[in-house]
Amino acid sequence: MPLPSPVNAVALLWIHRRFVWSLTLTGVSSRYRTSWFGLFWPVIHPVLLIGVFTFVFAYVMPLRWVSEESGGVGFPLFLYSGFLVFTFFADVVSRAPTLVLENTNLVKKVVFPLEVLAMVSACTSLLFFAVNLGVFSVFLALLGPGLPWFTPVLLGLFIPFALFLIGVAWFLSALTVYVRDVTHVIGIFVTAMMFFSPVFYPLSSAPEPVRAALSLSPLTIVIEGIRAVAFDHVLPDGGDMLILWIGSLAVFYLGYLWFQRVKEGFSDVL
Template sequence: MNPLSIRNLFKSIATNRELIYQMTEREVLGRYRGSIFGIAWSFLNPILMLVIYTLVFSVVFKARWGFSTSESKVEFALILFTGMIVFNFFAEVINRAPFLIIHNVNYVKKVVFPLEILSIVSIGAALIHAFISFLILFVGLVALDGPTNLTILYVPVIFIPFIVMSLGISWILASLGVYIRDISQVIGVFTSVLMFLSPVFYPLDSLPAELRIWVMLNPATFIIEQVRQVVIVGDLPDWGGLGLYAVIAIFLMYGGYVWFQKTRRGFADVL
């Protein structure tokens, strides 16, 4: 079987599904091992960051989203939090990607170990954190308005192409992290810049048209806008845009997988 084929990728995922589950569980629990609050930090971290960003942007900078004329600070916080969930998922994946191989050298030495699943494990851990954040968001929406928009059920559909694209980027960065150690430093700075080039803290419509085009090149921008559309506004997703995004995501995912499989042959020599 061709090791670069999509069929081989799905076979690897199916064969190693139990291993992926166990490693994802270990990744999430291990991150908080030894801390006083343990797994509770996965709830506390997004809440603390939400409070800080809300104070800075809605109180200090007097920012408004403009979804309603009587927008309260709680409403501002929930709209902001929706964007934060999407971006934090993406940031967690790409920030960890350059370290996936160099922090698991023992797996590289094992010829039979499927190294490609390390990115999938990273995606799984980030998804768990995103899910917890969405639960907090849902509680906030219910507390604020009562029944939420049923269009919130479209969130998983919107997230699927985002996951696929993030996986492709993770494979590329995981490979580059082996050969170019400085890539982790570059990604750290890039993520900080990318956060302010995402419509997390401001509505996309507030940007001039010539700048909006560049912000739309950010992989997280379209997904942030679509998640807000179904969660906050209550409208259906942009199916045409989502379809185009999915096609690009599939090509990027497959390209990342091929790149990873071809470059992994030299991992043992470098490490």
């Protein structure tokens, strides 16, 4: 059986773009449908988090390694810049194992493209990430150094990171159909990644051997890239962006390849 072309994996996003967009909007609205504040929650949530970070890490429990320049309001924003990327990652990865399991009624429908489930999950989380990034940008403009003119270059980080997460979601959603233990392990993995990534600390504070390993993580590259643009007003490292693009496209294609190879057995297991 010939391997699916990498072009097919990318073309899948374009072919089903309207279907994915429709399901994404449905997913966004359904999350807050029964709440009082509804779609205001994606804005309220990051504002509250920034307030909590400010109170705890600037006044209650200031960290010793934080320099004077990063103190006060600046450090909570520094912390939140890592947290918003991790939240995007955690939301997609945590939901991935149950994407197929929760839609067993669609498995036996030949006309339904099961591949879009991972794309919808990633796109839904991407919209919430965009809202969080917007709130972060407003606080950065009001309380921080502002945004440089080359801020749109961050798309060069967000696009491959989203493709990376779609590939991971394809792999995990297909694997969990056959190995249900993944649903129990994934929570531990996501929590571990929060500490193995520079969410609560700058990458420069990690020991040299550990720093070299952490710097290869897509999470680290995106977090450090956002911080470079937002706080230092410099472009993300070109080498890191190249690693991110190559690694993300590889994971995207391998996840697609895995999903295509094993999805034919879904109906037998489910």
